[in-house]
Amino acid sequence: AQDFLIAPSILSANFARLGEEVDNVLAAGADVVHFDVMDNHYVPNLTIGPMVCKALRDHGVTAPIDVHLMVKPVDRMISDFIDAGASYITFHPEASEHIDRSLQLIRDGGCKAGLVFNPATPLSYLDYVMDKVDMVLLMSVNPGFGGQSFIPGTLDKLREARARIDASGLPIRLEIDGGVKVDNIADIAAAGADTFVAGSAIFNAHQANDPHGYDSVIQRM
Ligand code: DX5
Ligand code: ZN
Numbered sequence: 483a484q485d486f487l488i489a490p491s492i493l494s495a496n497f498a499r500l501g502e503e504v505d506n507v508l509a510a511g512a513d514v515v516h517f518d519v520m521d522n523h524y525v526p527n528l529t530i531g532p533m534v535c536k537a538l539r540d541h542g543v544t545a546p547i548d549v550h551l552m553v554k555p556v557d558r559m560i561s562d563f564i565d566a567g568a569s570y571i572t573f574h575p576e577a578s579e580h581i582d583r584s585l586q587l588i589r590d591g592g593c594k595a596g597l598v599f600n601p602a603t604p605l606s607y608l609d610y611v612m613d614k615v616d617m618v619l620l621m622s623v624n625p626g627f628g629g630q631s632f633i634p635g636t637l638d639k640l641r642e643a644r645a646r647i648d649a650s651g652l653p654i655r656l657e658i659d660g661g662v663k664v665d666n667i668a669d670i671a672a673a674g675a676d677t678f679v680a681g682s683a684i685f686n687a688h689q690a691n692d693p694h695g696y697d698s699v700i701q702r703m
Pocket of ligand 2: 491516517518679
């Protein structure tokens with residue numbers, strides 16, 4: 483049986499009414515809340531941190547929160563997001579001085595750990611830590627902004643990541659992030675992804691004044 487998860491990226495939500503936006507996408511059938519953390523240092527943009535994650539938990543969000551750290555250094559933010567109620571915590575290996583230690587920090591905190599691969603980052607970062615990751619996240623855009631176009635070469639990289647995961651025999655999720663739309667998600671799934679981040683595709687549909695924007699996009703994914 484296919485075990486696909488849809489993870490709306492709240493980067494494209496209306497931050498002035500974030501709790502309601504998250505409630506809406508979950509009610510529409512989304513499985514996971516994708517939470518993009520940017521620090522204006524590792525990536526050229528600035529977003530939200532652990533206080534906002536905690537606020538969503540206090541608001542009553544019980545769905546998994548998938549924290550995508552685009553920050554450098556990473557370890558301090560790992561601890562803060564564990565305390566803030568994160569479910570998954572993923573980080574970019576180039577941003578950590580000690581990748582193995584950062585992965586262990588996440589699992590020791592009771593969260594699921596993942597590595598994120600930029601378009602030009604090799605999957606060989608997995609070689610010695612495969613047993614310490616619960617998620618492999620492939621970026622299909624360069625990180626920092628929503629609304630960019632899917633980089634087609636990511637499909638081959640997805641197939642390579644899928645082969646590595648299957649060969650390991652470990653229950654590792656394969657997530658894709660960037661430019662995922664209704665019209666390319668089938669090809670992305672065929673290449674091996676099982677967890678799909680979509681920001682602008684989901685939230686812009688709603689903001690375009692279609693009252694069923696979330697439902698129709700999420701249901702068609
Ligand atoms: C980009 C973020 C993504 C972004 C995706 O750095 O990691 O999660 O929100 O947005 P879309 O789906 O619009 O490409
Ligand atoms: Zn992301």
